[in-house]
Amino acid sequence: MKKNILITGGAGFIGSHLVQRLLEEGERVIILDNFHTGTKDNLLSFVHSDDLEVIRHDVTEPFRIEADQIYNLACPASPIHYQRSPIRTVETCVLGPINCLALARDIHARVLQASTSEVYGNPDVHPQPESYWGNVNPIGPRSCYDEGKRVAETLFFDFYRETGTEIRVARIFNTYGPRMSHGDGRVISNFILQALRNEPITIYGEGSQTRSFCYVIDLVDGLIRLMNQEEVIGPINLGCPDERTILELAQLIIELSGSQSTLEFKSLPADDPVRRKPDISLAQKTLQWTPTISLEEGLEKTIAYFRPIAHKYPPPEKIPK
Numbered sequence: 001m002k003k004n005i006l007i008t009g010g011a012g013f014i015g016s017h018l019v020q021r022l023l024e025e026g027e028r029v030i031i032l033d034n035f036h037t038g039t040k041d042n043l044l045s046f047v048h049s050d051d052l053e054v055i056r057h058d059v060t061e062p063f064r065i066e067a068d069q070i071y072n073l074a075c076p077a078s079p080i081h082y083q084r085s086p087i088r089t090v091e092t093c094v095l096g097p098i099n100c101l102a103l104a105r106d107i108h109a110r111v112l113q114a115s116t117s118e119v120y121g122n123p124d125v126h127p128q129p130e131s132y133w134g135n136v137n138p139i140g141p142r143s144c145y146d147e148g149k150r151v152a153e154t155l156f157f158d159f160y161r162e163t164g165t166e167i168r169v170a171r172i173f174n175t176y177g178p179r180m181s182h183g184d185g186r187v188i189s190n191f192i193l194q195a196l197r198n199e200p201i202t203i204y205g206e207g208s209q210t211r212s213f214c215y216v217i218d219l220v221d222g223l224i225r226l227m228n229q230e231e232v233i234g235p236i237n238l239g240c241p242d243e244r245t246i247l248e249l250a251q252l253i254i255e256l257s258g259s260q261s262t263l264e265f266k267s268l269p270a271d272d273p274v275r276r277k278p279d280i281s282l283a284q285k286t287l288q289w290t291p292t293i294s295l296e297e298g299l300e301k302t303i304a305y306f307r308p309i310a311h312k313y314p315p316p317e318k319i320p321k
């Protein structure tokens with residue numbers, strides 16, 4: 001029988017891929033989104049499905065929707081977006097989970113939270129296992145998101161302990177792929193757009209900081225596996241352990257896109273994590289999940305997505321200091 005699945009933030013980058021996959025699997029999907037950073041364009045290839053409903057609503061306001069499962073993805077995810085209105089970001093991080101959890105408790109649905117590797121802050125344990133409690137600045141420019149997401153995890157576990165609500169918590173590491181927003185300043189969309197326009201590639205700092213990038217199709221598979229198994233509730237890391245420096249990433253994108261771009265070094269934003277790489281042994285063991293798409297293959301697909309639209313948009317904004 002078809003399940004009814006509510007996805008908050010379903011019009012965003014990751015959300016739209018999750019919606020698409022669930023529709024392909026024959027489920028009924030309801031998107032709840034306020035279109036703050038998501039777009040209708042992200043939904044174009046499946047918007048006419050009879051199994052899809054789209055509701056414009058803010059997750060910080062209570063809602064009542066019948067569903068068997070809820071994925072809570074609603075939240076701006078890129079530093080530019082979440083730092084533009086930090087108070088609003090904290091509200092979304094905290095009130096969104098409260099509303100999703102209260103609904104899940106009342107209708108006996110299972111609810112999954114899209115948490116983040118940012119809960120580890122600037123980690124002094126490497127790679128990061130779920131047992132690591134993190135190193136987060138509580139008052140810096142990234143704190144609205146990092147601490148907001150940490151409180152969200154707290155709320156998930158308090159609802160679980162106090163009310164028996166069925167929860168799942170995924171800690172998502174840097175994810176990329178088609179439908180990343182062209183203007184949100186994230187490193188992969190920035191570098192690909194700059195490369196395709198033969199503009200200088202903006203490296204913040206010396207480019208020696210590392211990230212580990214997961215292709216969105218792999219990530220979505222991990223989220224669905226986590227939702228549909230009984231062994232673990234989380235938190236569980238979902239990401240690709242292939243760690244690269246930002247400089248290596250820039251050179252790879254220049255090569256794969258056949259670009260003439262040069263490198264331009266800029267100052268490093270405050271509290272920018274120095275190293276990040278997930279320990280995914282828990283996901284491998286309990287979800288039998290491991291990313292399958294290499295960075296080179298994923299970048300080629302992402303470059304192919306951006307190539308026809310690269311000249312359509314103005315250069316992305318700078319991250320606020």
Ligand code: NAD
Pocket residue numbers: 008009010011012013014015032033034035036037038039057058059060072073074075076077078092114115116117171172173174175176181
């Ligand atoms: P995104 O900005 O593309 O998508 C977020 C979606 O949430 C958008 O459609 C936006 O309109 C919607 N939204 C934002 N605030 C809302 C509100 N108050 N009410 C209703 N809808 C709202 O971001 P994404 O990259 O798709 O990220 C999705 C989720 O995954 C986020 O919760 C993010 O924190 C988490 N995450 C993403 C990454 C990543 O690398 N992309 C990494 C870690 C965690």
Ligand code: UDP
Pocket residue numbers: 078079174185186187188190191202203204205209211246268269272273
């Ligand atoms: N970055 C960069 N140039 C850019 C955009 C980002 O060098 O044009 C760096 C940024 O400082 C960070 C890394 O790339 O060290 C990843 O940035 P992103 O915003 O994509 O993700 P996050 O910092 O949230 O992991």
